[in-house]
Amino acid sequence: MTIEKCINEFDVDDVIFEEGSTGRELFVVLDGQVDIAKINGGNKTVIVSLGKGEFFGEMAVIDGSSRSATAIAAAPHTRVMRINHARFVYLVSQQPAFALMIMDALSKRLRASNAVVYRAAANP
Numbered sequence: 001m002t003i004e005k006c007i008n009e010f011d012v013d014d015v016i017f018e019e020g021s022t023g024r025e026l027f028v029v030l031d032g033q034v035d036i037a038k039i040n041g042g043n044k045t046v047i048v049s050l051g052k053g054e055f056f057g058e059m060a061v062i063d064g065s066s067r068s069a070t071a072i073a074a075a076p077h078t079r080v081m082r083i084n085h086a087r088f089v090y091l092v093s094q095q096p097a098f099a100l101m102i103m104d105a106l107s108k109r110l111r112a113s114n115a116v117v118y119r120a121a122a123n124p
Contacts, residue, residue: 010073032078
């Protein structure tokens with residue numbers, strides 16, 4: 001598969017994937033911005049905004065679980081590269097720096113999530 005077939009372009013408010021959907025792909029932002037959000041009815045709560053070089057969808061590509069949030073393009077001409085499960089496993093096995101980058105990001109995201117939970121618990 002050529003790299004061009006793995007790149008998709010989205011406009012503002014285009015949904016890349018929805019919470020609860022299945023997927024075995026990780027996405028890397030090449031240009032633009034992607035909001036990772038929780039949507040409840042008509043309310044959208046942005047968890048994080050990601051820009052060039054950042055990635056999302058790593059939990060589903062690692063464990064095969066359903067998507068935990070919705071990914072929405074937040075800038076015109078947002079381009080993302082899809083990395084399917086097989087390619088992800090290959091990269092992790094062949095490029096230790098790639099695996100360490102993923103682990104580092106997961107650790108930072110978990111710490112940030114824990115901080116939010118601890119603050120909420122401390123201030124009921």
